[in-house]
Amino acid sequence: MSSIPENSTPVAGAGAAKARPAAAPKLNIIGLEKTEYKGGNSTLCNGCGHDSISARIINAAWDLGLEQSQVVKFSGIGCSSKTPAYFLGQSHGFNGVHGRMPSVATGALMANRSLHAVGVSGDGDTASIGIGQFKHMVRRNVNMVYIVENNGVYGLTKGQFSATADRGQVLKYAGTNELMPLDICIEALAANATFVARSFAGDAKQLEALLKAAMRHRGLAVLDIISPCVTFNNHEESTKSYAFGKENEIPIHELNFIPSYEEITIDEYDDETEVRLHDGSWLVLKKLGEDYDPTDKMLAYKTLENARTQQKLLTGIFYIEPEKPSLVDLLNIVDTPLVQLPVEQLRPTRASLHEIMATL
Amino acid sequence: MSSIPENSTPVAGAGAAKARPAAAPKLNIIGLEKTEYKGGNSTLCNGCGHDSISARIINAAWDLGLEQSQVVKFSGIGCSSKTPAYFLGQSHGFNGVHGRMPSVATGALMANRSLHAVGVSGDGDTASIGIGQFKHMVRRNVNMVYIVENNGVYGLTKGQFSATADRGQVLKYAGTNELMPLDICIEALAANATFVARSFAGDAKQLEALLKAAMRHRGLAVLDIISPCVTFNNHEESTKSYAFGKENEIPIHELNFIPSYEEITIDEYDDETEVRLHDGSWLVLKKLGEDYDPTDKMLAYKTLENARTQQKLLTGIFYIEPEKPSLVDLLNIVDTPLVQLPVEQLRPTRASLHEIMATL
Amino acid sequence: MSVAVQTSPQVAERPRVVNDFNINVATVNGSGSQTSNSLLIRSLFKMGIPVTSKNLFPSNIQGLPTWYNIRLSSEGFLARREAVEVMICMNGATVAEDMASVAEGGIIIYDDALPIAAHRKDVNYYAVPVKELVKAANLPYNLQKYVGNMIYVGVAAHLLEIEMDELRAALVWNFGGKTKPIEMNWNMLLTAFNWAQANIVNEQPYRCARMTGFNEGKVLIDGNTAAGLGALYNGVSFVGWYPITPSSSLADAINTYAPQLRKDPETGHLTLAVVQAEDELAAAGMILGAGWAGARSMTATSGPGISLMAEFIGLGYFAEIPAVFWDIQRIGPSTGLPTRTGQVDILSTYYLSHGDTRHVILFPATPKEAFEMAGNAFDLAERLQTPIFVLSDLDLGMNLWISEEFEYPDAPMDRGKVLSAEDLKARGGKWGRYLDEDGDGIGYRTLPGTRHPMAAYFTRGTGHTPYATYSERPEDWENNLLRLRRKFDTARDLVPAPVVNEVAGARIGIISVGSNDGAIEEARSRLRNAGIETSYLRVRALPINQTVRAFTEKYDTIYVVENNLDGQLHNILVNEMPVHAAKMISTSKCDGMPLSARWITEQINQ
Amino acid sequence: MSVAVQTSPQVAERPRVVNDFNINVATVNGSGSQTSNSLLIRSLFKMGIPVTSKNLFPSNIQGLPTWYNIRLSSEGFLARREAVEVMICMNGATVAEDMASVAEGGIIIYDDALPIAAHRKDVNYYAVPVKELVKAANLPYNLQKYVGNMIYVGVAAHLLEIEMDELRAALVWNFGGKTKPIEMNWNMLLTAFNWAQANIVNEQPYRCARMTGFNEGKVLIDGNTAAGLGALYNGVSFVGWYPITPSSSLADAINTYAPQLRKDPETGHLTLAVVQAEDELAAAGMILGAGWAGARSMTATSGPGISLMAEFIGLGYFAEIPAVFWDIQRIGPSTGLPTRTGQVDILSTYYLSHGDTRHVILFPATPKEAFEMAGNAFDLAERLQTPIFVLSDLDLGMNLWISEEFEYPDAPMDRGKVLSAEDLKARGGKWGRYLDEDGDGIGYRTLPGTRHPMAAYFTRGTGHTPYATYSERPEDWENNLLRLRRKFDTARDLVPAPVVNEVAGARIGIISVGSNDGAIEEARSRLRNAGIETSYLRVRALPINQTVRAFTEKYDTIYVVENNLDGQLHNILVNEMPVHAAKMISTSKCDGMPLSARWITEQINQ
Numbered sequence A, B: 001m002s003s004i005p006e007n008s009t010p011v012a013g014a015g016a017a018k019a020r021p022a023a024a025p026k027l028n029i030i031g032l033e034k035t036e037y038k039g040g041n042s043t044l045c046n047g048c049g050h051d052s053i054s055a056r057i058i059n060a061a062w063d064l065g066l067e068q069s070q071v072v073k074f075s076g077i078g079c080s081s082k083t084p085a086y087f088l089g090q091s092h093g094f095n096g097v098h099g100r101m102p103s104v105a106t107g108a109l110m111a112n113r114s115l116h117a118v119g120v121s122g123d124g125d126t127a128s129i130g131i132g133q134f135k136h137m138v139r140r141n142v143n144m145v146y147i148v149e150n151n152g153v154y155g156l157t158k159g160q161f162s163a164t165a166d167r168g169q170v171l172k173y174a175g176t177n178e179l180m181p182l183d184i185c186i187e188a189l190a191a192n193a194t195f196v197a198r199s200f201a202g203d204a205k206q207l208e209a210l211l212k213a214a215m216r217h218r219g220l221a222v223l224d225i226i227s228p229c230v231t232f233n234n235h236e237e238s239t240k241s242y243a244f245g246k247e248n249e250i251p252i253h254e255l256n257f258i259p260s261y262e263e264i265t266i267d268e269y270d271d272e273t274e275v276r277l278h279d280g281s282w283l284v285l286k287k288l289g290e291d292y293d294p295t296d297k298m299l300a301y302k303t304l305e306n307a308r309t310q311q312k313l314l315t316g317i318f319y320i321e322p323e324k325p326s327l328v329d330l331l332n333i334v335d336t337p338l339v340q341l342p343v344e345q346l347r348p349t350r351a352s353l354h355e356i357m358a359t360l
Numbered sequence C, D: 001m002s003v004a005v006q007t008s009p010q011v012a013e014r015p016r017v018v019n020d021f022n023i024n025v026a027t028v029n030g031s032g033s034q035t036s037n038s039l040l041i042r043s044l045f046k047m048g049i050p051v052t053s054k055n056l057f058p059s060n061i062q063g064l065p066t067w068y069n070i071r072l073s074s075e076g077f078l079a080r081r082e083a084v085e086v087m088i089c090m091n092g093a094t095v096a097e098d099m100a101s102v103a104e105g106g107i108i109i110y111d112d113a114l115p116i117a118a119h120r121k122d123v124n125y126y127a128v129p130v131k132e133l134v135k136a137a138n139l140p141y142n143l144q145k146y147v148g149n150m151i152y153v154g155v156a157a158h159l160l161e162i163e164m165d166e167l168r169a170a171l172v173w174n175f176g177g178k179t180k181p182i183e184m185n186w187n188m189l190l191t192a193f194n195w196a197q198a199n200i201v202n203e204q205p206y207r208c209a210r211m212t213g214f215n216e217g218k219v220l221i222d223g224n225t226a227a228g229l230g231a232l233y234n235g236v237s238f239v240g241w242y243p244i245t246p247s248s249s250l251a252d253a254i255n256t257y258a259p260q261l262r263k264d265p266e267t268g269h270l271t272l273a274v275v276q277a278e279d280e281l282a283a284a285g286m287i288l289g290a291g292w293a294g295a296r297s298m299t300a301t302s303g304p305g306i307s308l309m310a311e312f313i314g315l316g317y318f319a320e321i322p323a324v325f326w327d328i329q330r331i332g333p334s335t336g337l338p339t340r341t342g343q344v345d346i347l348s349t350y351y352l353s354h355g356d357t358r359h360v361i362l363f364p365a366t367p368k369e370a371f372e373m374a375g376n377a378f379d380l381a382e383r384l385q386t387p388i389f390v391l392s393d394l395d396l397g398m399n400l401w402i403s404e405e406f407e408y409p410d411a412p413m414d415r416g417k418v419l420s421a422e423d424l425k426a427r428g429g430k431w432g433r434y435l436d437e438d439g440d441g442i443g444y445r446t447l448p449g450t451r452h453p454m455a456a457y458f459t460r461g462t463g464h465t466p467y468a469t470y471s472e473r474p475e476d477w478e479n480n481l482l483r484l485r486r487k488f489d490t491a492r493d494l495v496p497a498p499v500v501n502e503v504a505g506a507r508i509g510i511i512s513v514g515s516n517d518g519a520i521e522e523a524r525s526r527l528r529n530a531g532i533e534t535s536y537l538r539v540r541a542l543p544i545n546q547t548v549r550a551f552t553e554k555y556d557t558i559y560v561v562e563n564n565l566d567g568q569l570h571n572i573l574v575n576e577m578p579v580h581a582a583k584m585i586s587t588s589k590c591d592g593m594p595l596s597a598r599w600i601t602e603q604i605n606q
């Protein structure tokens, strides 16, 4: 989801957009109320982290003024993968099979390059059964926001370990996990990802900024979001619990997203780094602790490996490479979405067939 | 393949073993000629890198005095995966389905923990279709030598790109590869591998040392071996060609393997590092260029990422963690191989059934 | 507290209906009603009453409508019955339709906080002040929701006359003797019971009463637990699995009982390995690897998992590797409804994988059979050297059934044709992995690790000779397939034989399979009452054998009754017996519910 | 150079055998013999002679025995024929059996460096001094092996009287006009030809002679290329695939011809996307995604790939997504023999995926049909909104066939029931994705990106209502499946109709499928000569329709002829027509080779 859908340019120019907060607080830049971005009623457990994330997606989409008809939602199978039914109700959604969302999304997005895509998966869906398709989608840098709602457990099948479960994690039925976790962010990095971030379902502000940046990134934006499963993995010792997240989240920077339609002057603060996204939006990173340069891949590995070993919940954007081409850019295909080609472009001429026949 | 098969202790003690080179050059420590370690005739192309690797495996196994009946061979599908038929003809072999060798090996090795295993796969078999099972096998640290015969191409299906193909690699039929490669070694590291090495089919000495160390490692030893496909990807520009390998291989250290049955005194040379393997063997790394500490994971990431970006062929052992438990150690199962348990241990008592029935 | 008296006009005292009605409990899932429902069914069972339960739960974790249906049948019919006489309404989301669903003359026990749409005149209502009772019980806040479910148990105990001692015993059993939850729940239950006694004049007709003659020597258990126990008692040594409803509880049962049954007393270590795989492809690969190495290996999955295993199972078939695949069927195609039952994978499993493949399938009908077939499956897998499927379903697997006690497996395990180092020595090392020495299509195998220089062979999914060497020769290919067919024919008389119940003079035969059993028996009884005699053959395995042929031959019409849309068993039978094809009538239905005797009766008695 | 004269005693001049014999070329694969063989077949074709080739190659890259069998048939029979009259032996590893395999009276052309085990008296030998001729040609060292194969072409040209002009033309065609390889090879060929002319007295009877009446208006092409072209001419816009023999050349053909046929003239960009997936699961997922988004999407694979796709295809079926799956069948089970043919995936594809599924399958018999069915498949996929399978096989897909020229697809593409934003507006936004408005079982769909607030719907593999909302209700489930069955019935008359050839007075009917066609026609001719008339129906698609029923009804006996072990089509026909089950005889064989007319004749004329 690299750029603003064509028809969602500010209704009254940049100036008007700037005045928005004062003028009409309930309408976004394409004139819609936030409720329009809702989906069906959630059937998840009360308090499930996944529901918070849905709310953040709704906010981010509304804020960016996404045209829902130009958005597609993909998911696999799991509690997390159900959520696309609960946001952006006016967008087409595709709830696929377990662990294989990437391939479905890849096909759809190559067939129609103008679509903007949000994919939602779970840690089981992505890191256990789905790690293969995940890696290859990352490698292809397909244009999509790839959200992993990571709770370290299989929610929908009632509490088994996923491959992101912490070593030592204890579950009621499954016992103690003895294996080191796969780390979604490290996996993404290893497969040459161009946007790698982690957040926490309980950190609304950061998450929204990240979602917006991800929606404006060209290529695959991987968002590993710690999202507590209140039913099966919310005891305090779990690094995927609310309690742990609220106590222990360490943002590596403060994040601000400034959409392309807002005129800004980037001030030269010492403690801020700006990353210009492909569509002209900006991601502003404000220093919190150590310096963090999100274009330094080795720093990303190091930061993430240390966090994994020490079971620390670091959040923020670990790595970004805004200019790398996405798969559709590499395929040498026409600009018109393939699904919109007229028959003349789909069927070669009669003469051409005669020519070929003559050569055989 | 963590330790010497129980019955392959030196026939005449360590002293005799030391005297071996002088006494009977054609018999190994369990009294066998090298030809006994051969398999069927290869049906690969003349000059295929995979055949060189088979020869190295034969040498290493003979040198270590492996008891073939206690060794099992696994593979997927591909030219590379055919090779287990061409070495260790007296070992059971299992040529499975494409990309799914890891699961078959895992099941067999849990069922019989006393077996020593060598798995052979290709880059397509492991990095394309098989990356999922590969990652999970690494994560589980199953006791096996996992060899990837990496030629950057699908040999058996005649020359398509695999996921390890270099960016910019050109193939006769498939054109130019635009995507960054997956790097087997980085993938292994990310999944918490305990033994990560790369070698080159043309570097007999290094490869044999690595093979022996891998066979003595506890857990999964990943060997990414560049193995030229002389038929489809051997032009000079390919980093997976003989010409490139011979010209450009950069060993990060000189490697020596010293088996546990050889008495050695480790001298304190400045330019040598020793790693003690689980069974008491030693891997001696002699400094060549920069210092390299193979227990430093971050250094491994850095070295490998740089090599990937710069398309350099670095070889050697990048990372080793000799003391981590392997899957079978974590499963809380009896020491006797499960397949050898007597019926009394497989069938609970009659009384126990009555007890259970009474509770229902 | 408010006094709940009957609000609908009721014609005086009606004749008692004892042990012959349906209770339906409507709750919200994840609310703890599972415990309450299990108390109900267990205490009724312990009172000697034939009962069955059907748990109708949604495919989510918490907050959606759930129904627990308990049928009492003094005659011992254990199939699903549609009508509901006693409705317990605890869920506002469905209360209107729940109340509407009650049979004429039935009763409704309901939370008085629920909105009631319409008052029917033909049923009795019993409002229960749930909120006030919970309050009175003074429960910790976070447990109110869970423990509150005891209220309907208490009220039902009064109205239906369920024995309080049995409820108490069930509670103790349920919490494994843990005092705190037992007392808290009991307190709640008792409070509700007392309230009901004090406030409800029990004029309604439905009653439970202790009886004998049916439940003696029986247990109450679900099919998945039975299967898990069966595996443990029959030497399972490797389980590779991936969670999927409704099969997960089979692996759970193995994990639960393993420490008790399969622990080495000296070391405390287990004599089996259970590995949760990363997906079903890996689970299949693992158990094939383990089976190849010589373990009794198995997995449990459901439709989507079976589909994912298709390629690997072709390998298992063609490389001839023993392994057992349990498919606890749920309805599909695709993800379908994970919490609804069906016998929908018969065809796709029988022909699973590309190329010419057909597989041996076992079909348990009861928990006892699930227990036994767990053993049969291993014996067959090792004898036939091939993947064996056991097709259970959600109804059998996850619902509680009254089952005969399981018999201890006395017969020695059949480990099949395995050559040891000594055997090889005796043969002078001569053997062929795929050589049909015995004419039964089954070769000999060696296990990796066998200490003999001729022991090794190379396993592959590609063409091979009798000596396991690679071959592309047409004759080798064809001969190998013909041998596999011979092996399949060998299987016909090794698999569990069909169960046949023939009635003299019957012209109609019924063939069915698996968990339909109870419904078929009940339908036959109904048909008999209507003057129609039927004979019945229950297929317990594929491929079929002579018994099925003989049965089919004998009757004018054969109804093939099954719980799917396409008549999948019918399809296979028609193919096995094309000469009888014309008289075999496919009688199938698939809506996610177990078949009912009524529906079957209607199909046959048209 | 040595002079090769006939070494075996030969009975004077024998009657000429013109255009009616088999040539078999035995070489080593990866040796370049492919080029030589293609010259042979192409020049014979251009001489107007009906020819067929069967390339029998091993599943490796280089160094193993390969045979290239060319049949000349003046009557125009294009099926495999077993006997070999002209054997060309260039491979020492198989020379003994190759020489032994020649028919009585046949000839053997061989590399004189090869060891000859036994001299037969009933055949003529022609030794060729390959090494010396190569030397004489003065070739660059690294090309000697490849170019050396031209020698047998030159010798055969002399002995069999293949026109040198046509060989030259074929060579030019083969190297796309590139002078250097053309001249080098031609030089070699000519040297050999001249040598043969000078040294071999051509007394043997086999001759090729230009003829007319058959090849006019025909082309020489393999089925995979035809299918690729068909896809390109019928609007394919997304291909997701994974390499697997024998299907890879289908994707290759698309990649080869796309720049010529599907390039936007202005930008030079393509109007289709081809993505090599990481495996077949991903390929299936990709084309379902693309089909869902509105593209004409397809994949090409073989048995193992189809098995891996099973879960995804269930989703495609149940969520009703158009996509086309080509299965170029090779023999299985399991990895089987990647380079051997069979019609072995009919059953597993028809019932692919768990749950109640049945799929539409098309069966091309000729390259022309492969071209056409590529279009039919897209039309059907979009009309029926479901995965469509096209089952070709290695024989059709990878061998060269004489085919009628392809006709330009004039009919407009059927893009199915798709609602645009305007349509939605006209309807006031009212529609139901799975609502059967038209009674044909097919709902309407919208494509993502449709700019209308009511356009969106949610696609899922779980239970759903006609309005695409989630549902667990039994009625919804059952109704949905019943609608899918209705849709399947709609398919019966939309798919390509069977080809029927009925003979008055025939009592025997033959039903067959796909690439057996030639063998069947030839067998029918043989049977006719033996006084047995047969009628013939070639099934071109599943599910079957009334035509197949009527045909089956009409004949006393129906032979269902197919190239697999289990009689897979027979199985399906028996199920579709149980009343006729008894008279349908399964006539099947599976050894990796295409069926021969002789075998079929024997089966029917027993």
Ligand SMILES: Cc1ncc(C[n+]2csc(CCOP(=O)(O)OP(=O)(O)O)c2C)c(N)n1
Pocket: A077, A078, A079, A080, A081, A097, A098, A121, A122, A123, A124, A125, A126, A149, A151, A153, A154, A155, A156, A157, A162, A229, C242, C243, C244, C245, C280, C304, C305, C308, C335
């Ligand atoms: C092929 C297949 N295997 C198994 C399942 C059962 N299943 C459904 S969701 C799920 C795991 C979900 O875990 P996760 O992705 O972490 O999502 P969560 O529920 O925790 O949000 C599993 C195993 C399935 N639907 N399909």
Ligand SMILES: Cc1ncc(C[n+]2csc(CCOP(=O)(O)OP(=O)(O)O)c2C)c(N)n1
Pocket: B077, B078, B079, B080, B081, B097, B098, B121, B122, B123, B124, B125, B126, B149, B151, B153, B154, B155, B156, B157, B162, B229, D242, D243, D244, D245, D280, D304, D305, D308, D335
């Ligand atoms: C499921 C499946 N898909 C595809 C194939 C076809 N296939 C055989 S080998 C191979 C690729 C082999 O490449 P690699 O692993 O790199 O081995 P190499 O031949 O290069 O040694 C493929 C795609 C197959 N056998 N099975």
Ligand code: SF4
Pocket: A043, A044, A045, A047, A048, A049, A050, A079, A080, A151, A155, A156, A228, A229, A230, A231, A232, C061, C062
């Ligand atoms: S089970 Fe866990 S993940 Fe699923 S809805 Fe409930 S809280 Fe969320």
Ligand code: SF4
Pocket: B043, B044, B045, B047, B048, B049, B050, B079, B080, B151, B155, B156, B228, B229, B230, B231, B232, D061, D062
């Ligand atoms: S094709 Fe390549 S990989 Fe295969 S055998 Fe030949 S050289 Fe080796």
Ligand SMILES: [Mg+2]
Pocket: A078, A122, A123, A124, A149, A150, A151, A152, A153, A154, A155, A162
């Ligand atoms: Mg999860």
Ligand SMILES: [Mg+2]
Pocket: B078, B122, B123, B124, B149, B150, B151, B152, B153, B154, B155, B162
């Ligand atoms: Mg390769």
